[in-house]
Amino acid sequence: MRSALGGGLGLRLELHFSAMQKTMDPYDAPESTPRQHPSCSLKEYFLAATPLQRRLESVRKQATSFVPTPPRRRIPQRSQLQEDVDPQKVAFLLHKQWTLYSLTPLYKFSYTNLKEYSRLLSAFITAEKQKGLAVEVGEDCNIKVVFSTLLGMKGTQSDPEAVLVQILSKPQLPSEDREAKALWTGWFCCVFGDGLLETVSEDFTCLPLFLANGAESNTAIIGTWFQKTFDCYFSPLAINAFNLSWMAAMWTACKMDRYVAATEFLWSVPCSPQSLDISYAIHPEDAKALWDSVHRTPGEVTQEEVDLFMDCLSSHFYRHFRIHLSATRLVRVSTSVASAHTDGKIKIICHKYLIGVLAYLTELAIFQIE
């Protein structure tokens, strides 16, 4: 029975693999410079093709709809640019649950107008909140919006600076010296977004990844203002099981000084009439050891290795429980680097690999926009 499981999986993955190799062949050459990032091949992939080729590719892409990505990626590395980021601001971004969105390029967004945007968005939010409230106007609207940049939160020099937007509650009395409390926080970034950057004209700013923390109603209001002001479009960024597996493998591959959490997978089993969740938490050292035994190309993660890693875990599980995890749905992965849920929620834990995590999310966001 075990070979039936392995065989079935192998067959399915082979199909995907050959489909991808067809589309990716010209860019499959080993990446030589350490600076180079997988999304470069994605860029070339979108630029080099003629319109006809592109349409063909997009048809193929739909046929294998879950494959946004090249069959190999670099293991996240510490970014030099990240050194410039204000450590306080980085700490603020870690350990929080962010809801992900993809965002089309912003039209006529200017980094010199952030103060003006703060004023306009404050006014817009106040107006929106008053709309629904016939009574107690102003009570709820004691807020202040602040735009700022997250300098250095990017992959290459050509990536635009990340932007942080916060809704702060204003102290009720001017004499109060308590700090303004953040009611809602969102940030826009682009990490190794070269592929997208080169396809748009100068009037646009590409910040394809948007992360929000706070009430959804606030996210909606802010989304509306951005869409009106910069003619852009937000859409929720879900993470499918295929990409969750990639995240699990890449994050397990990261060298850690100290593990703070187990490598945990959550599978949801679609059985009726009762739902069933299976959590599979592996000691992080053992997960790393397993990864090392699967891993062959230094510095890189390949599709084959991701599949093998997941197959090994599934077959180990099968040996004990006779349950085929391949027939269930992977909904969450968590590691000491970060955790991600299929519904587009992410928590980044490790400061060192922040840029690496954002690079992959940027890639997914760009794929969704394209």
Add this chain to the structure above:
Amino acid sequence: MDETIAEFIRRTILKIPMSEMMTVLEAWNFLSESQLQTLNLRQRKDSLAQSVVLLCEEKCASLSDAALLDIVCTQVHRHQKIWDVYQMSKGPGEDLDLFDIEQFKSSFKKILQRALRNVTVSFRDAEENAVWIRIAWGTQYTKPNQYKPTYVVYYSHTPYAFTSSSRLKSNIPLLGQALTVASKHHQIVKMDLRSRYLDSLKAIVFKQYNQNFEIHNPTAPLQERSVGLDINTDSRIIHENAVEKDKVQRITQETFGDYPQPRLEFAQYKFWKAAMLTTTPQTPTQSLQFHNRFLETKFKSDLNGGILADREEPLRCLIKFSSPHLLEALKSLAPAGIADAPLSPLLTCIPSRGMNYFKIRDK
């Protein structure tokens, strides 16, 4: 009536949903029929609570009356607690003791009072020789905290007691001692079995879960029933794997029976390295070690031409299954094609072994 008792009654009443208010108050059996009739159930709950408190004041309710109301509430909402199971055993030659419930109660209470001085112990007899015990813990110097009690359900003449999980771990050994001595047992062990559903736990430890087998088993054999199902489908559609499907159905039924499964919400399997186990202090749970031959946990994989052939290290992992109704969910896995039939004994042994927390060690 003491102010604290009034407050305790008021807070307890506020916890009861309006729809169950009369049932609970009647079951409490403290206020008279005519007193209950004066209550206006249409008023807001806090006003109602106030009216109940006034009636209790008329009758000079004591702390033990109030504690009984709390027990009734907990009996009605037993699913809101997580229950642990304790199993007791007798020493050699201790089999023929006569058990007297009144003696049990007084002895149980005495042991706790002697140790803590400040403790409220209340009893309420329930169906099937069960006694519900409520313990509000205090210390030598502090009064019992009425708002964080432990509940115990003991079935007299049996070696089993069920306790509500509590954060006050320090009193657990004392509680165990009181139960063992009062019920004239010799030893007590906490089982690796936990659930919200007290009745299911009881069914598991008393092996009652298959008693209604005859009632639920239809007279028609499986073969006939599956033919009956096919009538509804298009006769031109042929089930190529009908034989295989029937086989899976049959094996599943053999494994799980044809009766409703006891209700559990989780099962947990912890895979250890042998070396780690020796450094861990022995706990009572380990006296129920799992010794089956299928528990070898070394990581072996013959995938991809033996890439992992040299990896023989055990994988330390913790696997948790959770579901609103775990055993029914597990039962449906093989028929749905998600698992092979028969399912792993690790999963199917849950009711028969009375365990849903497993520690599995590499051989």
